[in-house]
Amino acid sequence: MGLFDFLRRKEPEKVAPKIEVEVLQPRPIVKVEVLQPNFDNKSSLTSEAKQKELDINEETTIITESAESAESAESAESAESAESAESAESAESAESAESAESAESTATLATGLNKTRRTWSERWNAFMANFRSVDEDFFEELEETLIGADVGAQTAFDLTAQLRDEVKLKNAKSKSEVSKVVVDALVAHYQAQGVNEDATMHFADEGPTVILFVGVNGVGKTTTIGKMAARYKAEGKKVILAAADTFRAGATQQLQAWGERDGVEVIAGAANVDPASVVYDGVRAAIEQQADVLFVDTAGRLQNNVNLMQELAKMKRIIARELPSEPQEVLLVLDSTTGQNALQQAKLFKDSTDVTGIVLTKLDGTAKGGIILPIRNELHLPVKWIGLGEGVMDLQVFDADDFAKSLFGDLLEE
Numbered sequence: 001m002g003l004f005d006f007l008r009r010k011e012p013e014k015v016a017p018k019i020e021v022e023v024l025q026p027r028p029i030v031k032v033e034v035l036q037p038n039f040d041n042k043s044s045l046t047s048e049a050k051q052k053e054l055d056i057n058e059e060t061t062i063i064t065e066s067a068e069s070a071e072s073a074e075s076a077e078s079a080e081s082a083e084s085a086e087s088a089e090s091a092e093s094a095e096s097a098e099s100a101e102s103a104e105s106t107a108t109l110a111t112g113l114n115k116t117r118r119t120w121s122e123r124w125n126a127f128m129a130n131f132r133s134v135d136e137d138f139f140e141e142l143e144e145t146l147i148g149a150d151v152g153a154q155t156a157f158d159l160t161a162q163l164r165d166e167v168k169l170k171n172a173k174s175k176s177e178v179s180k181v182v183v184d185a186l187v188a189h190y191q192a193q194g195v196n197e198d199a200t201m202h203f204a205d206e207g208p209t210v211i212l213f214v215g216v217n218g219v220g221k222t223t224t225i226g227k228m229a230a231r232y233k234a235e236g237k238k239v240i241l242a243a244a245d246t247f248r249a250g251a252t253q254q255l256q257a258w259g260e261r262d263g264v265e266v267i268a269g270a271a272n273v274d275p276a277s278v279v280y281d282g283v284r285a286a287i288e289q290q291a292d293v294l295f296v297d298t299a300g301r302l303q304n305n306v307n308l309m310q311e312l313a314k315m316k317r318i319i320a321r322e323l324p325s326e327p328q329e330v331l332l333v334l335d336s337t338t339g340q341n342a343l344q345q346a347k348l349f350k351d352s353t354d355v356t357g358i359v360l361t362k363l364d365g366t367a368k369g370g371i372i373l374p375i376r377n378e379l380h381l382p383v384k385w386i387g388l389g390e391g392v393m394d395l396q397v398f399d400a401d402d403f404a405k406s407l408f409g410d411l412l413e414e
Contacts, residue, residue, distance in 0.1 A: 110406050111364075111388070112363055112364040112386075112388025112389060112394070112406075113363060113364075113369055113388075113403075113406050113407055114364070115364070115365070115369075116363065116368065116369030116370065116407060117369075117406065117407055117408075119149065120149060120370070120407060120408065123145050123148060123149055124145070124179075124183075127141060127142065127145045128175060128178075128179055131175045131178065133173075134167055134172065134173060134178060138178075139160050139163070139164055142160055142163065142182070143156050143157065143159075143160040146159055146160065149370045150339045150340065150368045150369075150370040150371050150374075151370045151371075151373045151374055152340065152343060152371075152373070152374030152377075152378060154374070154377075154378055155373055155374045155377045155378060158377070159185075159186070159189060162185060162189070163181070163182055163185050166181055166182075166185045167181050167182070183408055186404075186408060187404045187405070187408050189373075190372075190373060190400055190403065190404035190407070191400050191401050191404050197376065197380075197382040197400075198382055199357070199382040199383065199384050199397075199398060199400075200384075201329060201357075201384065202328040202329060202356075203292075203293075203328060204323070204325055204326065204328055207287065207323060208240075208283075208286035208287060208290075208291045208292065208293065208294050208323065208326075209292065209293050209294070209326070209328050209329075210283065210286070210293075210294045210296065210319050210323060210326040210327040210328060211293065211294070211295050211296065211327060211328065211329040211330075211331060212296045212298060212312075212315070212316070212319075212327045212329070212330045212331070213225055213295065213296065213297055213298060213331050213333055213359075214298055214312065214330060214331070214332055214333070214349060214353065214355070215300065215332055215333035215334065215345070215349075216300050216345060217248060217300030218300070218335065219300075219333045219334055219335040219361060220333055220335065220361035220362065220387065221245075221297060221298075221300070221333045222245070222251065222254050222255050222258065222297055223258075223361075224331075224333055224359050224361060224385070224387065224395060225241060225255065225258065225295045225297050226255070226258030226259075226261065226262060226392075227387075227392045227394075227395040228295065228385070228395060229241060229258065229259075229262045229264050229293075229295055230261075230262045230392045231392065231393070231395070232292070232293055233262055233263065233264060237292035237293055238289070238290070238291045238292045238293075239262070239264045239291065239292065239293045239294075239295065240264060240265050240266075240267060240282060240285055240286050240289065240291045240293070240294050240295075241255055241258070241259050241264060241265070241266045241267065241282075241294075241295050241297065242266075242267045242268075242278055242279055242281070242282030242283075242294060242295070242296045242297065243255045243256065243266055243267065243268040243269075243278060243297055244275040244276075244278045244279050244282070244296050244297055244298050244299070244315065245275070245297045245298055245299045245300065246269060246270075246271060246272055246273050246274075246275050246278065246299070247272065247275075247299045247300075248299065248300060249271075251297070251299075252266075252268045252269075252271075255268070255297050256268065265285070265289075267281050267282040267285050269281070275298065275299060275311060275315065276311065276314045276315050276318050279296055279315045279318055279319060280318050280322070282294055282296060283318070283319055283322045283323060283326075284322070287322065287323070296315070296319075296327075298312060298315065299311070309352050309353065312352075312353055313353070316330075316353075328356075329356045329357060330353060330354055330355050330356050330357075331355075331356065331357050331358070331359050331384065331385075332345075332346060332349050332350075332355045332357070332358050332359070332381075333358075333359045333361060334346060334358060334359070334360050334361070334375075335361055335362055336360050336361060336362050336363045336368055336369060336371055336372075337362050337365060337368060338368075339368040339371055340371070342360075342371055342375070343371060343374050343375060343378070343379075346358065346375055346379055346381060347378075347379060350379055350381060355381060356382075357381065357382050357383070357384035357385075358375060358381050358382065358383045358384060358385075359383075359384065359385040359386075359387070359395075360372060360375075360383055360385070360386045360387065360398075361386075361387035362387055363386050363387060363388055364387070364388045364389050364394075369407065370407075372386075372398075372403065376400075382398075383398045384397070384398055385397060385398060386398045386403075
């Protein structure tokens with residue numbers, strides 16, 4: 001075989017062709033590139049098989065996407081329904097809470113003094129259960145009962161002496177007669193203590209009225225300020241708060257939270273800044289903005305802390321320099337749940353600063369409401385406000401007559 005025959009028999013080099021398959025159905029055009037050098041029918045079959053596989057995958061994808069879309073729509077609808085239900089529930093809860101708060105805000109002395117009244121009744125009934133006759137033992141036990149009711153030793157002694165004369169005068173001998181005479185005398189004593197008291201709040205004739213709040217930590221000073229600010233704002237007064245308790249962590253933030261809730265401005269300084277500087281800024285803001293009332297929250301000082309008491313005196317000097325007739329009020333806030341400790345605090349604060357009135361908080365949570373009597377009887381300080389609950393309106397003006405009737409109501413009915 002010659003060279004010419006050899007060259008003629010050699011097959012030419014084969015190049016893999018590109019095969020393009022176009023699907024005419026209303027689907028995206030799919031291009032398939034076959035790289036194997038096949039020239040027989042297998043290539044077309046392979047292409048058709050691949051196309052069918054692509055068709056199946058595409059249909060599966062479409063179905064999956066449709067299912068996912070339906071699922072997403074259903075989820076969105078469910079979420080929307082859940083959100084609507086949650087919003088409705090939240091609105092309903094808010095409305096219920098608001099209604100509850102409104103109900104709380106109308107709390108009466110009768111409900112606020114439940115624990116104290118129940119304790120008085122229990123002590124009195126236990127005392128009268130052992131009644132045999134009106135003798136010296138009777139009055140000794142009466143004095144012990146009064147001391148146990150947190151009226152204080154001196155007040156209990158004075159009351160017992162008064163009741164001794166009262167029982168003899170009324171010639172009371174039977175159990176019911178003695179009980180009526182004693183209870184009536186207690187009510188009269190509570191009411192009489194307020195006859196010469198000035199329990200009203202004083203306001204400046206011109207310019208802002210400055211009211212200082214003093215007391216130890218934890219008695220409810222900041223909460224009292226927040227509630228009182230809400231009351232006076234509701235009466236149409238322009239109120240500003242000064243956060244001069246710069247020593248206690250979180251005190252400024254707590255007052256700012258009340259300010260935001262009440263919609264009143266809070267003058268504050270940096271942490272551990274001189275409290276007197278905050279008071280000065282508060283006074284200047286009250287003057288410039290023509291505010292009606294400036295409430296000043298002071299540090300929770302101990303009665304025997306000389307430095308803090310000097311700081312309080314410094315605040316008062318700064319206030320008087322800008323507003324000579326101020327402060328109109330220095331309110332001592334006491335926690336009624338502390339009983340006789342509250343009385344001791346009141347004594348020492350009265351000796352250290354010019355306290356004009358008492359705010360007695362947390363009366364609804366204690367059985368020691370009798371502490372009001374020795375505070376007024378021994379210190380001659382008027383109780384101006386009492387706290388009977390968590391609601392804003394549960395901070396109420398103190399009325400001696402109503403208090404006595406609510407405290408001894410059950411005993412008066414017997």
